[in-house]
Amino acid sequence: MKLAVIIATLGRREQLTRLLEYLGGQTRLPDEVILSAPDAAHVEVPKSSPFPVSLVFGPMGSSAQRNTALGSSLGRFDVITFFDDDFVPSAEYLEQVxxxxxxxxGWAVVMGMVVRDGAKNAGLTWEDAEVALREAKSKTHRGPPVVDHVGAYGCNMSCRSSMVGDVRFDERLVLYGWQEDIDFTSRLRSRGRVVCVTSITGVHLGIKSGRTSGERFGYSQVANPIYLIRKGSVPASFALPLMFRNIAANLAKSLRPEPYVDRRGRLRGNMLAILHVAMGRIEPEYVLKI
Incomplete structure (x- = not known):
């Protein structure tokens, strides 16, 4: 098999450089790493690398940047792995994929198990990630080895190219995207299984730079799930509980917000989106006007 890694990146040159160096330690090297960014200011290609590194430039946003890279890679690779630029895979990750x-x-999408996720807290360091991966390797996972999912977590997901066909990331889910990964991989369930293989591990650092504002993100927390339900790509049984959990968390924590989360901004965005949905306006791209 030929395997490519696509990394959509924005404003994280140092982090991206470190990840590229780290990928050189994979037991199965990628056949190519494709970096997708709005322009060259966001990337720095290492002078030497054990695998080819290519650059593609196009419109800004998680969905748009992934599509830009996807279009140039589908016909050339059997497997396409998407990593966030702040994801740290285990050394055996690509070999296991x-x-x-x-x-x-019959598998269309494979994702690994995130053993620690800095998106749920103040964020993690590389040192945190290395410790977490060593601990995960020394422990035996007690759950099932393979778990079916509605969709895959975009920080680490791999697709069988032959099953992607004309499916693309929805570019109406602009900027940070929010659920564009679930939407894309959920649409592939008609072509094959979408699974998490729990022996494939990694750590999501959850770096806060390069993310969208609190108010914009809060708007997406409501508008995007409603849009995807209406679109038919994500079941309401998945999207609505996710949406209500986020609204409840923003409401409960807005009095004493965490220093690393703009809870009040998110809550304002939630309320604006709820108002728009009540008016019949379901426009994920409205965040560009906030």
Whole structure:
């Protein structure tokens, strides 16, 4: 199999450089790493690398940047792995992904288990990630080895190219996107299984730079799930509980917000989106006007 890694990045040159160096330690090297950014100011290609690194430039936003890279890679690779620029995979990650697809012809999407997620707290360091990966390797996972999912977590997900076809990330989910990963991979469930293989591990650092504002993100927390339900790509049984949990968290924590989360901004965005939905306006791209 030929395997490419796509990394959509924005404003994290140092982090991206470190990730590229780290990927050189994979037991199965990628056949190519494709960096997708709005322009060259966001990337720095290492002078030497054990694998080819290519650059593609296009419109800004998680969905748009992934589509830009996807368009140039589908016909050339059997497996396409998407990493966030702040995801730290285990050393065996790509080798295990290749094995998973080779041994399971009916699988369309494979994601690994995130053993620690800095998106849920103040964020993690590389040192935190390395410790977490060592601990995960030394422990035996007690749950099922393979778990089916509605969609995959975009910080680490791999797709079988032959099953992607004309499916693309929805560019109406602008900027940070929010659920564009679930939407994309959920649409692939009609072509094959979408699974998490729990022996494939990694850590999401959850770096806060390069993310959208609190108010914009809060708007997306409501508008995007409603849009995807209406679109039919994500079941209401998944999207609505997610939406209500986020609104409840923003409401409960707005009196004493965490220093690393703009809870009040998110709550304002939630309320504006709820008002728009009540008026019949379901426009994920409205965040560009906030």
């Amino acid at each position: 290749e094995t998973a697809f080779a041994e399971n012809e």
